[in-house]
Amino acid sequence: MSLLPAPPPPRAVLTADGISIATYEFGEDPAAPVVFAVHGFSSSFVANWLRTGWVRELVRAGYRVVGMDQRGHGGSTKPHEPEAYTMDALVADVGVVLDTYLLDDVSFVGYSLGARVGWHAALELPVHISRAVFGGIPDGTPLTRFRVDQANRFLADGTPVEDRLTQAYLTMASAIPSNDLHALVALVEGMQGGAQPDPDNPPRQPVLFATGSEDRILEASRQLAASTPAGEFFEIPGRNHFNAPTSRAFRDAALGFLERVG
Numbered sequence: 001m002s003l004l005p006a007p008p009p010p011r012a013v014l015t016a017d018g019i020s021i022a023t024y025e026f027g028e029d030p031a032a033p034v035v036f037a038v039h040g041f042s043s044s045f046v047a048n049w050l051r052t053g054w055v056r057e058l059v060r061a062g063y064r065v066v067g068m069d070q071r072g073h074g075g076s077t078k079p080h081e082p083e084a085y086t087m088d089a090l091v092a093d094v095g096v097v098l099d100t101y102l103l104d105d106v107s108f109v110g111y112s113l114g115a116r117v118g119w120h121a122a123l124e125l126p127v128h129i130s131r132a133v134f135g136g137i138p139d140g141t142p143l144t145r146f147r148v149d150q151a152n153r154f155l156a157d158g159t160p161v162e163d164r165l166t167q168a169y170l171t172m173a174s175a176i177p178s179n180d181l182h183a184l185v186a187l188v189e190g191m192q193g194g195a196q197p198d199p200d201n202p203p204r205q206p207v208l209f210a211t212g213s214e215d216r217i218l219e220a221s222r223q224l225a226a227s228t229p230a231g232e233f234f235e236i237p238g239r240n241h242f243n244a245p246t247s248r249a250f251r252d253a254a255l256g257f258l259e260r261v262g
Contacts, residue, residue, distance in 0.1 A: 007046045010075045013068075013100045019084070021093055022075030023101070026055050027064035033262060034103055036129075037067040038094065040112030040136070040245075042173035042184055044074030048111055052246045061255055066106075068097050070114070071187075078183035085190030087120055094121045098128045107258050111135040111245055119224075120195060122203035131206045131261050133254045136241050139196060139220045148189045155181055172242065199227035206230040208257040210250050212239030232257065 010022035024045050035058050039048035045067035049055055058065050069076040071093055072085060079085075094117065098106065108129045110118035115134035122129045147166040153159040154170065161167040169188075173179045202224070209225035211218050213235050225233035234253040236244050244250055 007050055010069070013097050015071075015089075015093055015096050017084070017089070019071050019077045019079070019093070021071065021077075021097060022069040023097055024050075024067045025065070025101075027059050029062075029064060032062055032064040034106045035063045035065050035258070036094075036098065036103065036106040036108050037065060038070065038108070038110040038114035038117055039067075039073065040110075040114050041187075042073070042169065042176065042179055043111075044069050044176070044178070046074065047176065048114070048245055049109075053248075054109075054245070054251060057251055057255065061259070063107075063258075066097075066101055066103065068093070070117070072180070072183040074178065078180040080180075080182045080186050082186045082190035085187040087117070087191065087195040090117045091121045091124050094118075095125055095128070098125065104128055105130050107262065108132040109135075109254065110137075112138060112241065116197060119197045119203060122205055122207070123201065126203075126205065129203075129205060131258065132203065133208045133210065133257060134221075134224075135210045135236075135250065135254075136212065136215060136217065136244055137197060137209060137221050137224060138217050139224070143188055143191055144193075146188045146192070148185060148192070151181075151185045151188075155185065197224055199224055202228040202231070204229055206232075206257075206261040208232050208234060208254060210234040210236055210244070210253060212236045212241060212244040212247075214238065214240040215244065217241065 013021045037049045108118045115137035147163040150161045211221035225231040236250045
């Protein structure tokens, strides 16, 4: 018998451009402080936060957890048009979910793409987001290096992908049966050249940055933390970019931070 809570049926939230965003809620106390959780590229709320034990530990600690599947992921609409995926659109999705749930004081917890979205959401929605945990926040380089041309040829006719990073992302995405590779490649194409975390314009809220000791973006993440006025940094021992969310040390550091700054 699993000790992890079963995923409830998602609640759909409709965006202004017609995208259905799958959302989830855990915790029985409507007055409890809220953690708003956003997953990484090619993952989902269930894979990133529920199955890794984060939801269980947050609820035990007295939090109400609200999460979402970003457009192109999980139970949300998966458009195949690159123009559907911009940072403005992803941040607007966060805003409409927060407004739908009537949330105006949340702790934002995001990983990888979710952390990158969280950086911009914290700037755009400071009334809603009071503090944040950004795990594995990238500087945009992985998406910039992703070879959309090779990925699209592979999807069209099976032409092998020569770029190792692109192949790694496609392999990772293919491991989740519900993923739509056409949508995920469109997301990368739509976001390439878009807004990146700018150390000269950081969020002003308290932020914990956490990145794996084996993650190639470790130093870039550490520098973002140093540029953030109320930023702190935690190096997740023995973890890389792909397995950091399963780290108990990461969860404990995040819970301690939220308790201290909340």
